[in-house]
Amino acid sequence: MAGNDSLTVVVGQRQINLQVIIVQILVFIFLCINMLLVVTFFRKACFHTSARYILFAVMLLSDSLLLVLTDVLLILSYFQFPMQVWLCTIITAVILLYFTVTPVTLTAMTLERYVAICMPLRHAELCTARHTAHATLIIHAVSSVPCMAILFSFFASASLSFFQRNLICSVEMFLLQAWQQHLRSAVCLFYFLVMCIVIIFCYEKIMQVAKAASGENKKSTQKGLRTVGLHVFQLLLCLIQLLCPFIEAAVLQVDFSMFVSVRYFNYILFNVAPKCLSPLIYGLRDETFYLALKNHTCFIRC
Numbered sequence: 001m002a003g004n005d006s007l008t009v010v011v012g013q014r015q016i017n018l019q020v021i022i023v024q025i026l027v028f029i030f031l032c033i034n035m036l037l038v039v040t041f042f043r044k045a046c047f048h049t050s051a052r053y054i055l056f057a058v059m060l061l062s063d064s065l066l067l068v069l070t071d072v073l074l075i076l077s078y079f080q081f082p083m084q085v086w087l088c089t090i091i092t093a094v095i096l097l098y099f100t101v102t103p104v105t106l107t108a109m110t111l112e113r114y115v116a117i118c119m120p121l122r123h124a125e126l127c128t129a130r131h132t133a134h135a136t137l138i139i140h141a142v143s144s145v146p147c148m149a150i151l152f153s154f155f156a157s158a159s160l161s162f163f164q165r166n167l168i169c170s171v172e173m174f175l176l177q178a179w180q181q182h183l184r185s186a187v188c189l190f191y192f193l194v195m196c197i198v199i200i201f202c203y204e205k206i207m208q209v210a211k212a213a214s215g216e217n218k219k220s221t222q223k224g225l226r227t228v229g230l231h232v233f234q235l236l237l238c239l240i241q242l243l244c245p246f247i248e249a250a251v252l253q254v255d256f257s258m259f260v261s262v263r264y265f266n267y268i269l270f271n272v273a274p275k276c277l278s279p280l281i282y283g284l285r286d287e288t289f290y291l292a293l294k295n296h297t298c299f300i301r302c
Contacts, residue, residue: 019264020078026272027071033279034064037293044292051112051127051135053289058136059105063275066098070271077168085162088169089154093147096171100143100191102274103238107195108135110231114202117224118209146187153180195235203228227285234274241270 038060047053069091076083116123154174167173175181206228210221244266252259284290 020075023071023074023264023268023272026268027067030272030276030279031064031067033276034060037279037289038064040289040293047289047292049129051129051132052109052116054129054132054136055105055109055112056289058139059102059109060279062098062101062105066095066102067272067275069095069098070267073169074267077170080168082166083169085158085165085167085173088167088173089151089163091169092171092174093151096147096150097140097144100146100188101139103192103195103235104139104143106231106235106238107198108139110199110202110228113224113228114205117221118205146184146191149187150174150180150184153183192235192238196232199228199232199235203232223285237270237274241266241274244270 038057041047041053041057041060047057073091073095112127115126119126150171151174154176157176157180175184203225206221206225210225244263248259248263248266251262
């Protein structure tokens with residue numbers, strides 16, 4: 001009987017090790033793809049003046065940074081490596097910020113497609129490189145509000161001695177009371193509700209233009225419509241990620257091993273998967289960027 005229990009522990013440990021290895025492989029692949037796309041963006045001067053590609057590069061960098069930091073926390077948590085709370089606060093602040101930057105940037109990219117298709121005569125005026133740089137600053141400012149709400153509520157509740165403790169770093173560590181969890185959920189759900197409304201509005205307007213267009217305009221509009229549709233799906237994955245802590249907390253009360261499996265599944269499907277959709281949507285579907293990427297790849301091989 002004791003031998004069977006030991007075998008179960010070893011098998012369970014082997015499965016967890018395999019899961020961690022799979023995560024590292026996926027993160028490495030996606031980071032390589034993202035960095036290749038970022039290098040392609042910086043090597044092509046024409047991309048630096050286009051709002052569409054500038055926002056794409058911002059999202060790639062945001063996704064890459066988020067992948068690295070969450071993967072580091074995953075490894076530290078797996079090996080039960082504690083860190084001081086003040087250091088965890090800094091890392092978590094960056095994670096919370098760029099967790100919101102990606103969907104907000106998606107919304108800005110959708111608005112850019114709306115202007116390009118529904119207001120083509122004003123696109124060159126509104127979507128300049130200078131305006132896009134200002135939009136990037138606004139994106140980060142807007143994305144910092146949920147982060148500040150969580151951290152300020154934590155600072156108001158935690159004692160000074162708490163910052164000297166060594167703990168396993170996680171976002172849940174900053175939610176000391178139930179009202180902080182409710183505040184986090186309310187702010188995030190409000191943000192994603194507004195972003196969903198904006199994207200659905202743009203989708204409907206582009207659809208109306210697509211029905212009225214003809215010839216080459218119809219083909220271009222249909223392509224923009226599909227891009228916005230993929231944005232909706234990607235934003236939906238980000239929205240579902242908000243529900244993951246509630247699901248994980250409920251599973252944790254039932255069975256710890258099931259909690260580990262559910263958290264692993266949520267991380268792969270709702271954290272890593274949305275990060276790989278960005279290269280698919282713009283890096284491969286966009287003809288101009290695809291040709292630049294192909295030429296850059298051939299140059300590297302040569």
